Amino acid sequence: MSWEVDAEHPYKYGPGGLCPIELGDRVANRFIVLRKLGYGGFATVWLVCDENRRHGRYVALKVVSADWSNDAKFESTKVVDPLRGYERDNGSPGLFILELERVFHTSRNGRHLCQVFPVLGPALVSLNTSDCRLYPVFVRDFAQQLARAVETMHSLGVCHGDLTPSNIALRLAHPLDSLTEEQLDEIFGPPEIQTLEFFFPETPSPAPDYVVLSVDLGRLPSNYLTTRLCIIDFDHAFSSRNAPKQLSHIPHQYLAPENIFTLTNGPPADVWALGCILYDLRYPMPIFQDLMGGCPLGTALRICEMLRNLPREWMEFPFDDSYPVHEPLQQGIEYTTLDDYRKSDGFNLDFEVGEIREPQRPVSTSETESGREWLCLSIPIDWDTTTRREFKAQNLKPIGKDDATLFVDLLGKIFDSNDQRRITAGQVLAHPWLKEPSQNLSNAGPAASPV
């Protein structure tokens, strides 16, 4: 059965899978579930009211799939100790959001790790989409903050391993604790749900009766939001000295080529993902989004079409079922290679960057506007499905020539297929495109001043 709802796939519920949670439930005898904040491949994240008020009235509770809750990765938080130390020694700048506490909750699907986090603002993924475009006034500042955060993380010997726009969020100017639940309802509107009766006719079902759609944190009044970014979700982080040799967990569009072809992980792969995110901040579709429905082969093909000159052994590397084969080849299986698929359809970085169109920020801002109005322009989109990457949108200005030239230069240095030659996060930070004086954010809106 197809699933087009922006929520976790129902089949993630089952023995060992996600924890069935409904609005109003009490989790771990303590947390009352108010709203959904998000979901990922391994967890659902909820806005909950903590009856113990240990970290304030409202916190974010990440409830992990039962099978993953026993995984050694989740059991150890040692890898991120250097980040915890950095936060502690620098007056909690809030660059890296680490769990405040962990508890366990048992459901009919198993025993779930529940991680407590402070509530944050919207994730970057929701700010630059096909129908809402981030004002460029924020883009370079976000890019600088991100490059600095990644440089700091790498200097502390930690690799994130899953850097995507879903794992970068805006921080809140102040906690939501002074808001009543009724006020939260007014801000977010009625909860949106999707019933699951067709998926789970059996009783008792391993799933809740319905899945909940995530609230749009951009609906918070703009004075709750800051333009300060933080990195979240260190579940796949590892020490640079002990990088795992395996296909990364990162969504396929963000896979670095050396990971696909040699299973190499490390700081350069984070920098590759950083480059993808910088492009995501300016265009509503990932630069290496493939047309094969999201698979390593599709990403490799896009990389190959865009960058050319991949090493010959990569062009001949065997894929089975769209995944790279790193084990000995077996007889009787027909493997495919990039050489089999490759067609020269003229994509390159110049072309892709030339497609960028950005909205102009209105001069005046009202006190009552939502965070989303403050940060992004909503645009009516008329998709031209024949050319896939072409948008017909009003009020958007093409990227300037000098901007494009510098941006292509930066992306070219990040998207070097040779990970040893690829620039570091520190070099990204020093690149002229990021060095350009950032526009004066103090004029950008009510919440932009440091808190």
Ligand SMILES: Nc1ncnc2c1ncn2[C@@H]1O[C@H](COP(=O)(O)OP(=O)(O)OP(=O)(O)O)[C@@H](O)[C@H]1O
């Ligand atoms: N503290 C928070 N405050 C507000 N929203 C949050 C918070 N933590 C997570 N979210 C939202 O929930 C989403 C999923 O969270 P997270 O990335 O931690 O889950 P995951 O299952 O580990 O995902 P992944 O598939 O990346 O491993 C985030 O993209 C974000 O939108």
